Amino acid sequence: MSRDLCGVDFLSIEDLDLPSGVKEVLSRRGIRSFNPVQSEAISKGLLEGARLLLASPTGSGKTLVAELGMISSLKREGGKAVYVTPLRALTHEKYRTFKDWEVLGFKVSMTSGDYDSEDAWLRNYDIVVTTYEKLDSLWRHGSRWLKDVNYFVLDEIHYISDQERGPVIEGVAVRAKKKTVLALSATISNYQRVADWLSATPIITNWRPVPLKQGVIYQQSRKWKVLMEDGSEFSLEGSDPIIGYALRTIEKGGQVLVFRNSRRMAEQTAARIAEAMGETEEGKEVAEEVQGVEEGSTWEKSSLSTLTRRGVAYHHAGLSRELREVIERNFLERRIKVIVSTPTLAAGVNLPARVVIVGDIHRFNRRIVGYQEEISIMEYKQMSGRAGRPGFDRVGEALIVVRASRSSAERIAAKYLKSQPEPIESRLSSERAFYSFLLSTLAVEGPSDLKKLRELIGETLMGEDFPGSLLEESVNWLRSNGFLREGDPPSLTDFGRKVSDLYLNPLTAKVVREGLSSLSEPCNLAYLHLLAYTPDAPLVGVSREEEIQLYGEVDCELAIPEPEEEYERSLYSSALKIALIVSDWVNEVDEDTILSAFGIGSGDLRSIVETMDWLSYSAHHIAKVLGMEVHSERLRILNLRVKNGVSEELLDLVRIQDIGRKRARVLYHNGIRSVEDVVSNPAKVKSLLGEKVGEKVVQNAAAVIARLP
Numbered sequence: 265m266s267r268d269l270c271g272v273d274f275l276s277i278e279d280l281d282l283p284s285g286v287k288e289v290l291s292r293r294g295i296r297s298f299n300p301v302q303s304e305a306i307s308k309g310l311l312e313g314a315r316l317l318l319a320s321p322t323g324s325g326k327t328l329v330a331e332l333g334m335i336s337s338l339k340r341e342g343g344k345a346v347y348v349t350p351l352r353a354l355t356h357e358k359y360r361t362f363k364d365w366e367v368l369g370f371k372v373s374m375t376s377g378d379y380d381s382e383d384a385w386l387r388n389y390d391i392v393v394t395t396y397e398k399l400d401s402l403w404r405h406g407s408r409w410l411k412d413v414n415y416f417v418l419d420e421i422h423y424i425s426d427q428e429r430g431p432v433i434e435g436v437a438v439r440a441k442k443k444t445v446l447a448l449s450a451t452i453s454n455y456q457r458v459a460d461w462l463s464a465t466p467i468i469t470n471w472r473p474v475p476l477k478q479g480v481i482y483q484q485s486r487k488w489k490v491l492m493e494d495g496s497e498f499s500l501e502g503s504d505p506i507i508g509y510a511l512r513t514i515e516k517g518g519q520v521l522v523f524r525n526s527r528r529m530a531e532q533t534a535a536r537i538a539e540a541m542g543e544t545e546e547g548k549e550v551a552e553e554v555q556g557v558e559e560g561s562t563w564e565k566s567s568l569s570t571l572t573r574r575g576v577a578y579h580h581a582g583l584s585r586e587l588r589e590v591i592e593r594n595f596l597e598r599r600i601k602v603i604v605s606t607p608t609l610a611a612g613v614n615l616p617a618r619v620v621i622v623g624d625i626h627r628f629n630r631r632i633v634g635y636q637e638e639i640s641i642m643e644y645k646q647m648s649g650r651a652g653r654p655g656f657d658r659v660g661e662a663l664i665v666v667r668a669s670r671s672s673a674e675r676i677a678a679k680y681l682k683s684q685p686e687p688i689e690s691r692l693s694s695e696r697a698f699y700s701f702l703l704s705t706l707a708v709e710g711p712s713d714l715k716k717l718r719e720l721i722g723e724t725l726m727g728e729d730f731p732g733s734l735l736e737e738s739v740n741w742l743r744s745n746g747f748l749r750e751g752d753p754p755s756l757t758d759f760g761r762k763v764s765d766l767y768l769n770p771l772t773a774k775v776v777r778e779g780l781s782s783l784s785e786p787c788n789l790a791y792l793h794l795l796a797y798t799p800d801a802p803l804v805g806v807s808r809e810e811e812i813q814l815y816g817e818v819d820c821e822l823a824i825p826e827p828e829e830e831y832e833r834s835l836y837s838s839a840l841k842i843a844l845i846v847s848d849w850v851n852e853v854d855e856d857t858i859l860s861a862f863g864i865g866s867g868d869l870r871s872i873v874e875t876m877d878w879l880s881y882s883a884h885h886i887a888k889v890l891g892m893e894v895h896s897e898r899l900r901i902l903n904l905r906v907k908n909g910v911s912e913e914l915l916d917l918v919r920i921q922d923i924g925r926k927r928a929r930v931l932y933h934n935g936i937r938s939v940e941d942v943v944s945n946p947a948k949v950k951s952l953l954g955e956k957v958g959e960k961v962v963q964n965a966a967a968v969i970a971r972l973p
Contacts (some may be wrong), residue, residue: 277304282311283339285368286332293364295328300471303652305329309467311336313444317340317421319452321472321617326448327361330417330905333446334362337415339368345415347393347434350423352376353613358419360392375402378883379767380879382407386663396423396433401767402440404707415442420611421447421458422642424725425688431697434690435704437462438723445635448477454687460642461525461725474652474660477679481505482666486699490663491673492683505665509590510537514575516620518657522604523647525624527580527865534571534578534604534625540905546599548573549636560866561583561859575601579609583866596835598737607639610646616653620662625676641686655791690725700736701772703747707764711755714739742797745774762877762889766882772798777890779823786898787820794823795841795879802875806837814840845869846876850905852914852925877907913937921964927953939965 275286275298298306308314308912310333318326347362350356359374366372374393378403385597386392387409394402402410418437424430432600441462446642447674452468453460459466479492481500488508494833510520522537526531551569551722564583568591571577572792577591577600594600597613607627609615622644626636644664652660664680666673692701705720706712712720714735721730742748747760747770756764763773779794795801806814814837827833841862849869884899889910910923916938917928930952936942942949942965950958960965 273303274298275299275306280306280311282332283336286335287893288947289364289367299325299473301325301467301469302329302332302470304331304467308467310446313337313340313415314461315441315445316692317447317449317452317459317462317464317466319449319455320469321476322450322646323473323614323652323654324469324471327358327471330419330446330448331362331365334391334415334417335365335368335370337444341414343414344389344409345391346410346413346440347391347417347419348396348399348440349393349419350396350429350433351611354419355393355395360818362391362393365391367693372534375879377874380765380881381405386408387412391833396429397767400432400436400704402702402766403535404767406708414443416443416445418445418447418859419944420449422449422452422685422688425642425686425691427691427694431694431701434725437725438590438720439708441723450649451642451685452688453684458725461727468589468617472652472660473654474657476660476662478647478648478662478677480664480666480673480677480681481509481666482670484670489670491670491677493677494658506507506533506623507537507540509619509621509663510602511540513619513661516543519595519598519600519653520602520619520621521609521615521617521647521650522602522621522623523607523610524604525607525627527578527582527606530578530580530604531567534576534602537602537604538571538574538576542574542970543573543602543794547575550590550594550599553590554587555734557584557586558592559870561856563856563859564866572600575599577603579603579605579866580867581606581608581871582867584866584870588867607643607647610643612651616650616660616665618651618653618657620648620651620658620660621649621839622662625664625666625680626969638679640686641680641683645685652957660682680717688725690729692724692726692727693731693734696742696769696771698734699742700741702735703760704771704901706748706754706756706763708845711753713753717754742770743769746777747773749817758889759886761775762817762885766885766903768882768886769799772800772879773882773886775799779893780883780890780895781888783814783823783895786894788850788898788902789818789843789847790822791880791883791899791902792843792876793839795845795876796881797824797835797884800875800879801839802842803835803838804841804862804868805871806834806841810841810863811837814844824885841874842872847871847908849873850902850911851910852909852911853928873906873909879904882907917942919968920961921967922961922962927957927961941966943969 277290295461297474301320303314305318308316318329320326329612330347338343339632347358354372355376361373362491370390372391373386376395376398382405383402418440424434445462447462455466455468477492479490481488481490488505489497491497500508506522512519519802522533524533550572553570555565555571557565564587568577579588580589592613595603625638627639628636631819647664651662664676668674692698696822717735746757748754749757756948763770783790827836845858845862880899884896884903887899888898904915909927910918914928914932917923920939936945936949942962946962949962953961
């Protein structure tokens with residue numbers, strides 16, 4: 265055992281009796297000792313299967329703690345280990361990391377999305393990486409392999425406090441804590457309560473591999489001042505504090521992450537910083553890589569290539585996944601010096617930088633039109649936690665731009681720099697969340713009387729704080745709306761079971777059922793608008809001018825009557841915009857045209873299509889279980905069109921692997937209109953698609969025919 269300069273213990277891997285093969289994997293990564301966070305976890309029984317709650321700053325090595333816990337469990341008890349994350353991007357990142365352990369004979373896999381499947385194939389894997397939503401869905405489907413899981417890692421457990429995702433995470437934790445659990449978080453203020461709930465030993469530390477200095481930037485007599493938490497103060501050059509601090513950092517060889525509260529602000533700030541920087545040779549190489557990306561609009565690639573030539577990029581969910589990956593990789597390789605992002609990056613992939621600048625402490629509340637609120641302390645901690653890149657920076661810096669007087673800066677500093685984050689609280693008590701929780705519970709546990717349901721609710725973080733009448737009221741609501749059978753104990757109807765299997769919120773299923781019942785004639789636009797109006801649908805912004813134009817494009821009777829209340833009207837307009845976006849998509853309108861016409865990004869389009877694919881698939885099955893045969897068949901076809909972005913006439917061709925909407929249209933226009941046509945005309949297919957691609961497509965078409973009954 266050795267000690268660092270602060271007297272913190274570092275355990276040498278040579279001094280520990282680690283499971284066989286572990287030292288070899290760690291040595292290949294260049295790891296010779298465990299840092300204080302990892303050492304503390306080991307001393308608290310990590311390798312012996314102790315139940316732990318670990319809260320430590322971003323970049324402090326929690327992932328390796330999870331790996332050691334999983335591998336030790338697999339070596340000691342066999343079975344399986346499951347690592348759960350709140351985001352798909354994190355799922356991919358962890359999967360790539362965990363693949364290292366396959367040299368020990370452990371098979372690693374990941375799964376996310378596709379909520380109407382039990383993924384039986386995962387029985388052949390030892391380590392499974394997934395999202396909370398997918399794991400919840402697998403439990404609802406009764407996936408048998410889950411009985412073999414002995415170890416659960418619950419990453420970013422503080423997301424329980426999130427209004428949207430928290431109830432799902434809490435529901436997963438209730439089931440996971442019946443086995444050995446390791447819960448991870450960057451910071452938890454009420455850690456003892458959470459640890460007691462999980463029956464876990466808390467490990468709480470502020471140790472960071474790179475020390476963090478924090479401060480606020482405020483305005484004084486038209487000049488910008490920087491006030492650090494230790495009381496030191498200095499002035500910034502220039503009229504824009506973000507540009508000034510970014511250039512100051514870059515001149516000293518550091519990188520910068522800037523967080524802004526909207527996409528437009530992120531893009532504009534990136535452009536202003538780039539104007540103050542010169543082009544570089546490595547920047548030109550990155551720009552060429554950006555231009556070569558297949559996914560993404562012409563405008564996005566043009567805009568980003570201009571910025572990356574100067575070592576700057578913006579990053580938000582509107583960009584395609586491929587563009588985001590190019591930006592992230594080049595930032596990690598230090599070819600991009602500055603990323604300006606929306607706060608979503610703070611909860612996503614690991615991109616540390618020497619300096620983090622939080623450009624806004626306010627965000628817009630989409631549920632209250634025109635209202636801004638201060639971000640939570642937890643959100644600030646997530647962003648500031650990215651400051652300091654191990655191996656490159658001796659110190660990380662996190663700055664908040666206040667744009668006000670010193671007194672305001674001191675208030676902000678006291679709130680965000682010196683206070684603990686908000687306590688983790690259950691979000692299950694809302695009707696929307698509790699209906700889903702009850703449906704999920706009955707799907708997993710089977711028919712359960714009120715006494716048993718109360719006992720299960722007692723296992724949640726709500727515990728004794730559970731509102732007394734909520735259970736009876738929720739059971740009555742689910743029963744009166746057809747999700748539960750009449751009589752006791754409460755049990756799912758066929759409709760309720762299907763809704764649970766589809767992973768739909770009961771409120772969404774209610775809207776879909778009532779909407780389909782009200783439609784006198786099938787209409788694709790009406791279907792799409794109905795689905796986009798549900799609680800599970802995405803939201804998009806709609807201006808007043810745009811709203812008038814959207815309403816003028818409605819060409820059939822919609823299932824949802826036009827509301828009068830302003831908030832409901834904004835949801836209605838958002839749903840109409842999404843419906844028209846997807847309508848263009850299924851009618852093969854060029855992607856650039858769609859993005860330009862509706863003012864969205866390529867990432868937005870992908871997200872909308874994925875969600876509407878799931879909702880149209882779900883609506884098809886709801887209609888089927890309710891005996892609405894006409895709607896069911898029309899929705900089945902619509903779902904296939906949404907999934908592939910094609911007209912109905914191309915549906916046969918897109919069954920072939922490697923045939924998307926563009927290649928299918930080329931083939932169809934040239935007389936190749938079915939899978940059989942592809943197999944019968946290999947020479948023509950190769951002439952249209954190229955020799956190499958054509959040969960592969962013909963083989964794939966033959967495979968489709970071979971699978972036919």
